[in-house]
Amino acid sequence: MPQEPLRKQVAPYKLGKGEGYMSPKQLLHFRKILEGMKIELGQDIDRTVHTMQDEATIFADPNDRASQESDMALELRNRDRERKLIKKIEETIAKIDSGDYGYCDSCGIEIGMKRLEARPTAILCIDCKTLDEIREKQMAK
Secondary structure: OOOOOHHHHOOOOOOOOOOOOOOHHHHHHHHHHHHHHHHHHHHHHHHHHHHHHHOOOOOOOHHHHHHHHHHHHHHHHHHHHHHHHHHHHHHHHHHHHHOOOOEOOOOOOEOOHHHHHHOOOOOOOHHHHHHHHHHHHHHHO
């Protein structure tokens, strides 16, 4: 039975009475989530490497071989995405250490607890992210 991701196991942070934004308890909460995500991703990557080594079979049938190569290519793309996410998690943990976590990289305002609960690696507030996405769409046209 697959284990539920740590992010789902950690209850959303409940703001204490009179507690300011990005208090030490909040930072610890998000660090726990991020470190759990990093561990899970690392385990997935290790599991994939072992699976690919175990399944490295030479098929006589070209269709079987092509299917296996396609599956492996897809798996490698997914692992590359996860590797990039691990790097982003490490950068986010560094922001916690430096005291910059929870604030928009663009305008400097608070990102917000709910947004960070949904996406702990967020670096932009919702307004700046929306503007960024609009710009991306305009550049793609």
